[in-house]
Amino acid sequence: MARLLSACFLILISVQLGTVLVIIEAWNAESSNDQPTENLSNMIGHFATKINLTIGQKWSLGEHIGEKSELRFSYRAVCDEFYYGDDCADFCRSRDDPFGHFTCDDAGNRICLHGWKGQYCGEPICFSGCSEEHGYCVAPSQCNCRYGWQGPRCEECLPYPGCKHGTCKHPWECRCEKGWGGLLCDKDLSV
Structure with missing residues (x-):
């Protein structure tokens, strides 16, 4: 005849560089006054497993089958907001200010806003045809002439x-x- 016991679970998780160590213990808790972890004879079962993590939204399934118990569980690893990559070490947060003009794609790559270029999208794209030698811009679609030059594309000398x-x-x-x-x-x- 099987006896139904109340149980509590102690789950310890340690994450290091792409792997996770999961330790799960089940303890007998026959009454609300019991502190099941005080007496080792109250332990119903335990297991430990090491899992290689892959960053992503997809859930993975795990399973442990012991002599007296079965445990099925699912897990996934996701990066904190603004962090990307296999080890969540790549940072990208959209911005539109003097330090950059970009959004971030699903992989954490910077995508320049319209009118901007460069590694951090901080270089404006000047008015089409603006002389690269005699003109410049501080905002997209401008063409400001260097000293001694004039005209809509800064190609006329003064x-x-x-x-x-x-x-x-x-x-x-x-x-x-x-x-x-x-x-x-x-x-x-x-x-």
Whole structure:
């Protein structure tokens, strides 16, 4: 004849670098006043197992069959929020501030927000056609000209101040148009 006992379970779990050690003990607790773990003769059964963990959302099944007991259990290992990778050591948290402009995919890779590039998505993508040599931007789709350059794509040099009838190939030049001369191309040579 089988006797029904109240039981309590003591479960100890230790996790280290991809493995978990699980120790489960079942103790007899015949009355509410008993402290089952005080007397070793109250132990119904115990087992210990080492499990290799794979990080993921999928549950794995475990089983222990002893002389007097069977235990079936399921387990899974998931990373804390913002941590990724096989050992949960890769950190990625979406941001949109001066330190980066990105979101994180399911593997913890940074995905730049529209208009940003670079390792931490902190480099803006300038206006299409903006001169890389003479222009720059501090926000996406801008084209700010460096000193001495002008135009929507920063491809036009600024002539020397006061240059009347001249052009430039480099900033601060004053190359006179045909028929004009002088330092500021303000002398009519046709007279």
